[in-house]
Amino acid sequence: MKAAMTRTRTITTHAFSALRAAVPALFALGLGSLMACGSAAAPQELMDARTAYAEAAKGPAADLAPAQLDTAKTSLDAAQKSFDSDGPSQKTKDLAYVAQRRAEIAAAEGGREKAERKRAAADKDFKSTEIEGLEKTKEQLEAERRAREAANQDVNKTKAELATEKAARAEAEKRAAAALASLQEIAKVKEEARGVVITLSGSVLFATGKSDLLPIAQDKLNQVAKALVSQGFKAIVVQGYTDSRGNATDNQTLSLKRAQSVRDYLTTQSIPPEKITAEGEGASRPVAPNDTADGRAENRRVEIVVTPDKG
């Protein structure tokens, strides 16, 4: 037992001595390997990780995903540290791989945040545009309402004007009817093809053989003028007639003078002179036989031929 222990101790002592002798060599080998690591080129994974981090740091992640970017930096530092100590080992490559993904995650998160902000801004824009649209629609409806109101007012105004005009016309017709009625009391009124013919008896207007109007004639002519003005007309022809007694030339002259007297008087009673003319017809176109006193009296007359305004 004792011998065995002594043998073991001897082996151990030899082993220890051998190890001691090998220490400088092992140390040199280790240092050499470390030096080799330090000068070795960085693996592709580490270079990719560095690039990915640099790109992420330049992008929106710097402002919008700083926590993720920091995680990426920590991962990259770990990979770098591994490379510094172990060289391009599998561990370094794995750490660099993870660091690259972390950088890409940071970039993606930055991009996502940016897009979400864009969407939020667009949503806000949508709402304000919607409000703008509603206001515009409201304004359009208001404008339409105002236009409708104005149109209604116009319609009401037109209705009122029409009613006023109708009333005025009715009033005028009433006045005209009244004037005609009063005219029919002093003269014969007849509608013929040449127009409305108002016949006044010569004995009422003039003294025998004269062409000056009698005072009473003026009252009658006033009524005639009033009726003419209220009825309206296009033109008036005043025609003088005599009976067949006496000289035809004298009769012609007298009839013209009488017609002119009537015409001149009517122009003083609002009948425009340019619309009224006088004609002497003498004994022509008798309306009654000239062989009786009554017939001759009927033939001595003045006819006022009115061309009506309408048609």
Added chain:
Amino acid sequence: MNARTWVYACFCSSLLACGGAAVPQDSLTAAQADVKGAEVGGAADDPKAALHLKLAKDQIELAQKQIKDGDNEAAARTLDRAQADAELALSLAKEQKAQGDASEANDQVGKLRKEISK
């Protein structure tokens, strides 16, 4: 500590370092959960995200093989890679969706403006 004890300690610690790494069960579970999360998040619908989703799945498969072979330390690092790929797949999918939503929102604003200006 004498020289003999020093050598013994070094020998023992090196033995522990070589074969002592535990099975990275937590990392495996976390990586699998991240893959699931990326799938639910729509990573399969975006080509770039789908690529990282596939890488994550492949690496989980590799890690499982490494665990089976007893190389737990390598498996743990492979699972770190898988997790990073799965997380990136989800981030890319989310970014893609956010960009799509933003673009759609902009289109809506454009359409509305056009409608209003009629």
